[in-house]
Amino acid sequence: MTKVRTRAMTKATKELVCQLCEVVDNSKYLLLSGPMAVGKTYIAQAVAAQCGLPRYNAQGFWGNSGESYEILTELIPIHPSFSYEDFVRGISMCAQGGSFAWESQDKVFLQVLKKAKESWSAKENKKYFLILDDIGRGSITGILGDVLSRMEPGRGEEKSCEGERTLPPNLYLIATYSTAIDSAEPFDYGLFRHFYSYTLENDYRFLEDGATEIFPEYDTSPNAMFYRTRRVVEDNLRHRYQLTWQERERYLLGHGMFQAPVALVMRYQVIPMLKQYVKDGVVDATAGIEIDALERLVTGAYSKEPVLARMDRITGYRTDVTADVYYREALTHRPIVNLIARIKTQGLLTDTEIADTMLFHPGVLVRKSGKLDGIVRYFPAPAYLYVKRADRDLYTYGTTVTASGAPKRPRFFYSAQKDDVLTIDGIDYAAAAEMQPKEYTRWDESLNSDAYENERGSSSPNSIMFRILRSYYNGLIKNYDGYLLDYPEDDNIRLLGAFAREEFDRFIQSVRQIGSGSDEAEVNLERNRVFREAISKLTLLWKDKGDLIEWKGQSIKVEGVYKVDRVEKYGEYARAMELLGIHQMILQGPPGTSKTYSAREYLKFVGKGERNEELLSDEELDSFQIQSYQEEDAMAEWEVTHPGQTPAIAWDIVQFHPSYGYEDFVRGIEVSTVKDSSGAGSAISYDTVNKVLGSMARLAASPKYQTTKFFLVIDEINRANLATVFGELIYGLEYRGKGVATPYTVDNSNKVLLPDNLYILGTMNTADKSIGGIDYAIRRRFLFFSLLPDANAILNFKLSQGADEEEENEQRAVNRQALRLFEEVEKLFHAGNLNPEYYKDDVQIGHTYFMVSTKEQLYLRFKYQILPILREYFKDGMFQFEMGDASEDGWSGLLGCITGEINVNYEEHRVREIFEKLIEEP
Numbered sequence: 067m068t069k070v071r072t073r074a075m076t077k078a079t080k081e082l083v084c085q086l087c088e089v090v091d092n093s094k095y096l097l098l099s100g101p102m103a104v105g106k107t108y109i110a111q112a113v114a115a116q117c118g119l120p121r122y123n124a125q126g127f128w129g130n131s132g133e134s135y136e137i138l139t140e141l142i143p144i145h146p147s148f149s150y151e152d153f154v155r156g157i158s159m160c161a162q163g164g165s166f167a168w169e170s171q172d173k174v175f176l177q178v179l180k181k182a183k184e185s186w187s188a189k190e191n192k193k194y195f196l197i198l199d200d201i202g203r204g205s206i207t208g209i210l211g212d213v214l215s216r217m218e219p220g221r222g223e224e225k226s227c228e229g230e231r232t233l234p235p236n237l238y239l240i241a242t243y244s245t246a247i248d249s250a251e252p253f254d255y256g257l258f259r260h261f262y263s264y265t266l267e268n269d270y271r272f273l274e275d276g277a278t279e280i281f282p283e284y285d286t287s288p289n290a291m292f293y294r295t296r297r298v299v300e301d302n303l304r305h306r307y308q309l310t311w312q313e314r315e316r317y318l319l320g321h322g323m324f325q326a327p328v329a330l331v332m333r334y335q336v337i338p339m340l341k342q343y344v345k346d347g348v349v350d351a352t353a354g355i356e357i358d359a360l361e362r363l364v365t366g367a368y369s370k371e372p373v374l375a376r377m378d379r380i381t382g383y384r385t386d387v388t389a390d391v392y393y394r395e396a397l398t399h400r401p402i403v404n405l406i407a408r409i410k411t412q413g414l415l416t417d418t419e420i421a422d423t424m425l426f427h428p429g430v431l432v433r434k435s436g437k438l439d440g441i442v443r444y445f446p447a448p449a450y451l452y453v454k455r456a457d458r459d460l461y462t463y464g465t466t467v468t469a470s471g472a473p474k475r476p477r478f479f480y481s482a483q484k485d486d487v488l489t490i491d492g493i494d495y496a497a498a499a500e501m502q503p504k505e506y507t508r509w510d511e512s513l514n515s516d517a518y519e520n521e522r523g524s525s526s527p528n529s530i531m532f533r534i535l536r537s538y539y540n541g542l543i544k545n546y547d548g549y550l551l552d553y554p555e556d557d558n559i560r561l562l563g564a565f566a567r568e569e570f571d572r573f574i575q576s577v578r579q580i581g582s583g584s585d586e587a588e589v590n591l592e593r594n595r596v597f598r599e600a601i602s603k604l605t606l607l608w609k610d611k612g613d614l615i616e617w618k619g620q621s622i623k624v625e626g627v628y629k630v631d632r633v634e635k636y637g638e639y640a641r642a643m644e645l646l647g648i649h650q651m652i653l654q655g656p657p658g659t660s661k662t663y664s665a666r667e668y669l670k671f672v673g674k675g676e677r678n679e680e681l682l683s684d685e686e687l688d689s690f691q692i693q694s695y696q697e698e699d700a701m702a703e704w705e706v707t708h709p710g711q712t713p714a715i716a717w718d719i720v721q722f723h724p725s726y727g728y729e730d731f732v733r734g735i736e737v738s739t740v741k742d743s744s745g746a747g748s749a750i751s752y753d754t755v756n757k758v759l760g761s762m763a764r765l766a767a768s769p770k771y772q773t774t775k776f777f778l779v780i781d782e783i784n785r786a787n788l789a790t791v792f793g794e795l796i797y798g799l800e801y802r803g804k805g806v807a808t809p810y811t812v813d814n815s816n817k818v819l820l821p822d823n824l825y826i827l828g829t830m831n832t833a834d835k836s837i838g839g840i841d842y843a844i845r846r847r848f849l850f851f852s853l854l855p856d857a858n859a860i861l862n863f864k865l866s867q868g869a870d871e872e873e874e875n876e877q878r879a880v881n882r883q884a885l886r887l888f889e890e891v892e893k894l895f896h897a898g899n900l901n902p903e904y905y906k907d908d909v910q911i912g913h914t915y916f917m918v919s920t921k922e923q924l925y926l927r928f929k930y931q932i933l934p935i936l937r938e939y940f941k942d943g944m945f946q947f948e949m950g951d952a953s954e955d956g957w958s959g960l961l962g963c964i965t966g967e968i969n970v971n972y973e974e975h976r977v978r979e980i981f982e983k984l985i986e987e988p
Contacts (some may be wrong), residue, residue, distance in 0.1 A: 075112075078271045079105075086113045086264065090238055091122040093262045097201075100266035101245040102843050103320025106242035107141075107199055107797075109266065113240065114139050114195040125235035128189035139195040140178055141470055143797035143806060144204040146250055146790050147728060150211040152809055174807060175213060182237040198241040198795055200843070202249035204791055206241075207257055217260040220901040225677055245316045246842045265312075270321045284553035286363055286370055292324040294360060298340060302353035316529040317348050323846060327373035329364040330642045334651075337361050338850035339842065345905060357441025368549040368627050372413060373645050375628035379417035382489040383407045393602040401598060405534055406488070413611060414626040415541050421490060423537035528597055532577060535601065539570040542606075542627075549627040561622045565615060569606055576600045607670075636671035639851055643825065648849050650826035652783060655853035657935065664853055665779050668827065672775060673715040693717045695761035697768060712770070717777040720758055722786035728793045732818065733760045733810035754810045759795070759818075776824045783828030789845050795820065799847045832908040855892070855912045860885050863917045877919065883985040884916040884924050884962055890957060890984045891932065894964075899947040907942060911935060925981050929970060933977075936964045956983030 075083070088115055090096050098106045116122075118137040127135070142153065150156065155176045157168055172180070175196065182194040198206075207214070216233045241261060243249075272290045279787040281290040299318055300306070306314060319339060323331060340357045343349045369375075384407040392404045410420060480496060488495050546563035550556065577600065580593050601607070605615055606624070615622040643649055653661045669684040673690060682690075687702040690713055700706045704713050720731070729735065736755040756764060759778060766776040789796065798806045798820040805817035828848070830840075840848075863884075864877050893899065895910040915932055918924045949961055959980030962968040968976055 071371065075507045076272055076275045078275075079109075079112075079270070079273075082272070083109065083112050087116050087119075087122055087263050087266070090114075090117055090240065091124045094125070094238050095237075095261045096238075097243060097258070097261035097263045098240065098266055098639050099245055099263065099320050101268055101315055101320055102244055102246040102846050103322035104268050105272065105320070105322050106244070106266060107197070107801075108322070110197045110199075110242055111139065111141075111233060114197065114204050114238070117193060117195075117238070127191060127236070133191055136192045137195065138178075138181075138192060138287075139197060140807075141197045141199055141797070141804075142174055143199045143794035144206065145793045145796065146200050146204055146787075147793065148204045148209060150209055153209050154211060154213060174974055179233065179237060182234045186236050193238065195238045197238060198239065200244055201241045202243050202247060202253075205251050206256040207251075207380045210257075214257065214260055244843045247314070248841075265315075265336075266319055268315060268318050270324065272320050275988060284556045286329065288324040288326055288328040288331075289362075290318075291328050291336070292321055292779065294322075295319055295332075295336055295340070298345070298353055298356045298360065299349060302349035302356070304347060304350055317343065317842075319846075327371050327645055329369055329371040329374050330365045330646055332360065334642055334646075334849040334851060335648075335846060337364075337400045338654075338852075339845060341905075342842075342845065345908070351902065365630075366552045367630060368545060368552060369630050370549075370625060371626060371777050372416075372626060372628055373641070374630045375416040376631045377413070377416060377947070379421060380410055380488055380490050382487055382494075383410045385411045387411065389602040389604075389608040393598055399599075401682045402531055402534070405531055405601070407504075407608055408607065409534075411537055412607070412609075414624075415538065415545075416628055416631070417490075417709060418631070419537075419541050423541060424534050425488075425490065425495075509783040522871065528594070531597075531601065535573065535604075536570070538607070539566050544588070545629060546628040558623055558625065559627060561620060561627065562615075565617050565622060566606055569604060573600065573604060632937075634671075635851075636668045638821065639668055639849075640672060642849055646849065649802065649822065649824065649848070650828070650847065651849040651851060652828040652830050653853055654678045654830040654832050656833045656855070656907070656909050657831055658914040659853040659855060659912055660859075660912070661831070661853055662779075662781055663914075665781075665827050669715065669717055669777055669779075672777070675714055687717075690715050690717060692716050692762070692765075695756070695765060697765070697770070700716070701765065701771075713774050715775050715777060716765070716771070717779060718758060718762065719779040719781060722783055722791065724785060725771055726786040726791060728791055730796060731757050731759050731791050732793060733757060733808050735810075754812055755810050756818075760808075760812070763818055763820050763824055767819055767821040772823070774823065778824070778826050780826060781832065784830045784834070785839055788840055792844075792980040796844060796847065799826075852907065853912075854907055855888075855910050857885060857888060857913065859913045860888055860916045864919065880921055881920065883921060884918060886985045886988075887924065887928065887981075888913065888916045890960060891936070893957070894936065894945060894947070894960075899945055901944050901946050904944050909939065921985075925978065928981050928984075929977055933963050933970055938968070940964045956980050956986075959985060 086096060086098075086109065090340055096110075096113070098110055100106055114137055118135045120132045122135075124268075142148075151173070153173055155170065155172055157170055169380075178194050178196055182192075185192045185194070215665055239261075270289050274289055277289045277292075279293045281293070296318055300314060303309065303314060303317065319336060323335060325331065337357060337360060340349075340353070340360070344350070344351055344357070350435070364371075384404065387404045387408045392401065392408065394400065395404060406420070406424060409415060409424070410417070543563055543566050546559050546566070549559055549743055550563070553559070565642055577597065580596050582601075609615060609624045611624055611626060613624045615624065639651060643651060651868070653664055655661055661964065666684075666687060667681070670684075670687050671685060674680060686704075689707070690702050692702055694701060702713060702716055705711070733754065736753050738751045738753070762775055762776055762778055764769055766774070790801070794806050794808060795818060802822045802824075805815075805819045807816050808818050810816065861881050863881050865874060865881070891911055892929045895906040900906060900909075911932060915927055916924070918927060945964070947961060949958070949965065949967070959968065959976070963977065963980065968980075970977055
C-alpha cells in the first residue's frame with residue numbers, strides 16, 4: 067500500500083491560512099509565490115476550503131445565515147502550450163465520426179464564470195474558486211487576456227470578456243508561481259496589481275511546531291536535515307553577496323520535501339538536487355564537501371530511520387500487550403507469545419533481528435522427533451516457539467493409546483487462538499511453546515553465555531523467555547554501540563545503551579535469586595509468578611519510542627537505532643517509491659552503466675511477487691508487455707495464457723527525443739484511412755485518442771486491474787522537454803487520483819487521471835550535454851537513483867552460468883584483461899585529468915563497454931566504441947592531461963589516440979600495440 071505523505075497543520079500553517087482567507091475574502095484574487103516545495107498548491111487549496119466558513123462574507127452573500135458555503139474548486143495546471151483559447155474561449159478542433167469539426171467553445175474560465183453568475187443570481191451559498199497552478203510555466207498574460215480587465219476593481223461594466231461583463235462576487239482566483247524556475251516569459255507588471263501577492267516563507271515551522279535551527283551534529287531528523295540543506299545552499303550560492311534575498315531564496319529547497327522518512331528523501335531527492343546545483347553552477351564547487359557530509363549522514367551503517375531497515379517481514383502480531391497484560395496472561399503459551407508481540411510492537415529491533423535471534427535461533431527453539439507408525443515425526447517441545455501451520459509432519463503431544471488401550475493417533479498441530487499466529491515473510495506460523503504454571507526450571511549460568519548458540523536449547527519456557535530477553539538487550543546494546551562509532555556525540559544513545567546494560571544485569575541478579583525447580587507444585591507456581599513479575603517490571607521493555615526514562619538524575623529518550631539493510635538495489639527502489647508515495651523515478655548515469663537493462667531487471671524483480679525468490683525470466687517479462695490498450699482485448703500475452711486471472715504487472719516502453727510532444731504522449735489526433743462506402747477508395751479518418759500515457763492511465767484506473775502495477779518505461783527521458791510533453795499532467799504526477807483537464811476529449815471526458823498503481827521509470831544519460839536538463843520544479847517530483855561504472859560486473863561477466871571449467875577459466879582470463887583496460891580508462895576521469903567543470907560520476911564510461919567474451923571482442927570495443935567516445939570527450943574540453951611519448955607505454959599511447967596524435971583508422975598496428983600494453987599483467 068502506498069504511504070501517503072500527509073501531516074496535520076501546524077500552528078504556523080493554520081495562522082497563515084487564516085490570514086490568507088481574510089485576504090481572499092476581501093480582495094478575491096491571490097498570488098502565492100515561493101521556491102519549490104513550500105506548499106503553494108497545498109496552501110491554495112486549504113485557503114479555498116476554509117473560505118467556506120460563514121465568517122468570510124466580505125462580498126455580501128445572501129442571507130448571511132451563519133451556514134457554511136459550498137466550495138467548488140477547479141485547479142488548472144499551467145504549462146507551456148496552454149493558451150487563452152484553452153482557458154477562456156476558443157475554436158476547438160474536434161474529431162467526430164472520423165472527420166474534423168471546428169466550433170467555438172467556452173473553456174474552463176467561462177464555464178465556471180457562468181455557473182457562478184447563475185448561482186449568485188439564484189442566491190445560493192456557493193463559492194467558486196479557480197486555482198491557476200504554476201503560472202510561470204506558460205504565457206500567463208496571454209492566457210488571461212481580457213480577464214485581467216474584469217479583475218480591475220470598479221470596472222466590471224466597462225468592458226466585456228467574451229460577452230460576460232462582470233465577474234460575480236462569488237468567483238475567486240488564486241494563482242501559484244514557483245520562483246525556482248525561469249518563467250516562460252517576463253511577467254507583465256500589470257499582472258501583479260490585479261492580485262494580492264504573498265511570498266510563502268521557507269521555514270520548517272510550517273511542518274512541525276517548535277521546529278528550531280539548533281540541533282546536534284548527529285541529528286538526522288527532518289527538521290535538522292532541512293536547516294542543514296538550507297545552510298549548504300545559502301553558504302555556497304555563487305555571487306551570493308550580490309544577490310537580493312528573493313534571488314537567494316529561489317534555490318532553497320522547500321520544507322515540504324523534508325518529511326519522514328527523511329533518509330530516503332535525502333538520498334533520492336535532496337542530494338541529487340544539490341549535486342545538480344553544483345553541475346549547473348548555482349552553487350560553488352566547494353559545496354561538494356558539505357554535500358558529501360550530508361550524504362554520509364544518511365548512508366552510514368546505522369540509522370535512526372527504521373525505513374532503512376527491514377521492519378515489514380512480520381505481520382499479524384498483537385499490538386495491545388502491556389506490562390499488566392503480560393503479567394496477568396499466565397497460562398500455557400501466552401507469556402512467550404506476548405513477549406515477542408511486545409518486542410515487535412515497540413519497534414526498537416528490526417524484524418530480521420527478531421526472526422534470527424528469537425523466533426528461529428537454534429539455541430532458542432527445540433523440537434523433538436520420534437517414530438510414529440514407522441515414520442519419524444516431529445513434536446513441538448514446550449520451548450518450540452513457532453511452527454509453520456502447514457507443516458503436516460508436526461504433531462501435538464498426546465498418548466498413542468486411549469484409556470481402554472485402543473490405538474490413538476496424535477493430533478496434527480494447530481494453534482489454539484488467532485492471536486498465537488504470526489505471518490513471517492508471507493508464511494503463517496503458529497505458537498507451540500507452552501508454559502505450565504506449576505513447573506519451573508532452575509536457573510543455569512549457561513543461559514547467559516554464548517554457548518547455547520550452537521546447541522539445541524532447553525525445553526523450559528522460562529529459559530526461552532530469558533534467552534529472548536537476552537537477545538533483546540544484546541541486540542539493542544550492539545546497535546547503540548555501532549551507532550556511536552559514527553556519532554559519538556549522541557549523549558542520549560550513549561545513556562540509553564548504558565541503561566540497557568545496567569537493567570539487564572539487574573534482571574540477571576533477580577532471576578538467580580528465584581531458586582531452582584521443586585517437586586512441590588505450589589512452590590513452582592509462585593516462582594513462575596515471581597519470574598513473570600520481574601519481566602513485567604523491566605523499564606526499557608515497556609517504554610514506547612519517545613517516552614522518557616529518568617536515570618541517575620538524567621532524562622533519557624527511548625530511541626531505536628537500526629542497522630541499515632543493504633537490500634538488493636531493486637528492492638530499495640521499490641521500497642523508496644512506496645514509502646515516499648512518489649511513483650516516478652529516474653535511473654541516471656553515464657553511458658554504459660546498464661540503465662535500460664536495469665529498468666528491465668527492476669520489472670523482473672517487481673513481477674516475481676512477494677513469495678517467489680526467482681526473478682522473472684526475459685520471456686516471462688515480455689509476456690507482461692502491453693499489446694493492446696482496448697479493455698475488450700487481452701492486454702498482454704500473459705492474459706491469453708492465464709484466462710480469468712489478473713496479472714501482477716503490466717508494462718510498456720517509449721523513447722523520448724527532441725521532437726516528441728504532448729500529442730505523442732498523452733492525447734492527440736490520430737489519422738487513419740478507412741474504406742469509403744463504395745469500397746472503391748479510402749477516406750481519411752480523424753479521431754481524438756489517448757496516447758501511451760493516457761491509455762495506460764485508463765487501464766490502470768479500471769476496476770479490472772486494481773491489483774496490477776503498471777509501469778511505463780521512458781528511455782532517454784531528458785531528451786524531450788518534460789514540461790511540454792507532460793503538460794498539465796506534471797500536476798497529476800504529484801496529486802494521484804485526481805482528474806486533470808486536458809485540451810482533448812476522449813470518450814466524452816476531457817480529463818486524465820493518474821492512479822496510484824501507475825509507475826513511471828525513466829532513464830537518463832548524465833553525459834549527454836546536447837539536450838536540455840530537467841528543471842528543478844519537475845525534478846522534485848521524481849526520485850533519482852544513480853547507476854555508476856561497476857568493476858565487479860566486468861570481473862564476474864558470464865561466470866557461474868553452467869559452463870565447463872575450461873570455458874570458465876578462459877572467460878575469467880578475458881574478464882581480467884577487460885578489467886585492466888577499464889582501470890586504465892578510468893584514470894582519465896580522476897581529478898588531475900578531468901576538467902573541474904565535469905564530474906566523474908556523470909561522464910565516466912560504464913562497465914558494459916568492457917563486458918565481452920573474447921580478447922578480440924575487447925579490442926574491437928576499444929577501437930570502435932571506447933576510443934570514439936573518449937575523442938568526443940576530448941573535443942568537448944573534458945580532459946586536461948599532459949601528453950607523454952606515445953611510444954613509451956600503453957597510457958601515453960591511449961592519450962595519443964584520444965588527442966589524434968595517433969591516427970586510429972590508419973595506424974592499426976600502433977593501436978593494437980597500445981591495446982596489448984594496456985591489458986598486460988602489471
